[in-house]
Amino acid sequence: MGLASHQSRHVLIVEDYQAAAETFQELLEMLGHRADYVMNGYEVEQALQANAYDVVFMDINLPDISGLELIAQLRAKLGETIHQLKFVAVTGYVQSELAGLQANTPFDFYLEKPVDLANLERILTAI
Template identity: 60%
Template sequence: MTTEGRRALIVEDYQAAAETFKELLEMLGHEADYVTQGADVEPALASKRYDVVFMDINLPDIPGLTLVNHLRERLPQQHMPSFVAFTGFAAADVVGADTIFDAYLEKPLDLPSLERVLQSLS
């Protein structure tokens, strides 16, 4: 998979942050959508095929770790997107994130880190 032209789903409960993240991805040449609740992720994935899902770990309705585990069990393997943890916590502080997520991105977001993560998923 190339780093250009990916479809990304952003799962972020803070709408302004989700919109900023979407704009950054689009600046890099990717298509991006966002949802603000964990409950909206599965319907979004059913309606469109995404290459990568950026998941906030601390969602108000369901923990991101729990949601990704659920999605990995339910989604068809051939349509499985990469899952990237997106949080203000350091990676070492998020127990289990290294085994559940394909990559990790810390807030606040910056373009070099975002590009690095996308390249690591190639």
């Protein structure tokens, strides 16, 4: 595993726990990516309108809105403006629950918590 993915990405992290968001940001920066984070669903749309992101890593369990609801709202509201943007659900769900989510949600990829460098790099390489 190298510490830099092939293409540098601009990443938005949506995570309500600040320490987790900062750790996630550090992992992404170790892999050679630029990363910002927001801590609730309300801030996501503002961030997406203010910056050109390549990938959004979104916690499914946010305090103000479910990540599942938020992703559906963003895709409906922003439409073609986010067509190229990839969304990754970040979840602590066990594998069997995650398999059900994958079949029924508009996320492009899924990442289990706790996030580790190898799985993060695998997803970023696949995008």
